[in-house]
Amino acid sequence: MRTLGRLVSCLAAGMLLAGFARQDRGGGMKPKDTSCDLSGAAKGAWCDECNAAAEKADVDKEGNHKCGKKPREAVLCVKKYYSPKCHPEHVLKAGEKCCGNKGEERLSKARVVVKCTDCQEIGDKEAAHKEGCKSKKVVKTCTLSGNPPHCRTQ
Ligand SMILES: [Zn+2]
Ligand SMILES: [Zn+2]
Ligand SMILES: [Zn+2]
Ligand SMILES: [Zn+2]
Numbered sequence: 431m432r433t434l435g436r437l438v439s440c441l442a443a444g445m446l447l448a449g450f451a452r453q454d455r456g457g458g459m460k461p462k463d464t465s466c467d468l469s470g471a472a473k474g475a476w477c478d479e480c481n482a483a484a485e486k487a488d489v490d491k492e493g494n495h496k497c498g499k500k501p502r503e504a505v506l507c508v509k510k511y512y513s514p515k516c517h518p519e520h521v522l523k524a525g526e527k528c529c530g531n532k533g534e535e536r537l538s539k540a541r542v543v544v545k546c547t548d549c550q551e552i553g554d555k556e557a558a559h560k561e562g563c564k565s566k567k568v569v570k571t572c573t574l575s576g577n578p579p580h581c582r583t584q
Contacts, residue, residue: 463582464576464581464582465571465575465576465581465582466507466509466540466571466572466574466575466576466580466581466582467582468507468542468570468571468572470507470508470509471505471506471507471508471542471572472505472506472508473503473504473505473506474503474504474505474506474508474539475489475501475502475503475504476501476502476503476504476506476541477495477497477499477501477502478499478502479495479497479498479499480495480496480497480499482539483506483539484501489501504541504542504554505541505542505554506539506540506541506542507539507540507541507542507572507574507580508537508538508539509537509538509539509540509579509580510524510535510536510537510538510579511523511533511535511536511537511538511578511579512524512526512532512533512534512535512536513533513534513536514527514528514529514531514532514533514534515531515534516528516529516531517529520533521538521578521579523579538574538579538580540572540573540574540575540580541572541573542570542571542572543557543570543571543572543573544556544557544568544569544570544571545557545568545569545571546559546563546565546566546567546568547565547567547568547569548563548564548565548566548567549562549563551563552573556568
């Protein structure tokens, strides 16, 4: 799925921006909580090798993903969005347009994880904390949390 690859790299860039935005407390405004609400979280097949959801079409008869590795079951956060042909990297909400074009319906799938608010390590049920991690406080989130369409407020 070439489109998905492009999406993930675009979102990775967005993640950096979102990080900066969160630190910007100018104007006395509270930083917005843009974390994912995890609505629509469901069990699904996940490939650790590709760091992506393993779609049925990409799994062969032996149960191997296109990369040759066996996907495993994981809790996924699935969000619907719309991708316009003109700018496939743009994430549109229902009814939104880009360059006058409506988008095609797509699903963005991220892994639901626990993430340490201190050392940022993630895990399925427990985070393997970095050496020196003090608080070891974890929150439940998804790996694309804060990036459209995985945002509470977009
Ligand atoms: Zn794979
Ligand atoms: Zn466009
Ligand atoms: Zn930690
Ligand atoms: Zn999410």
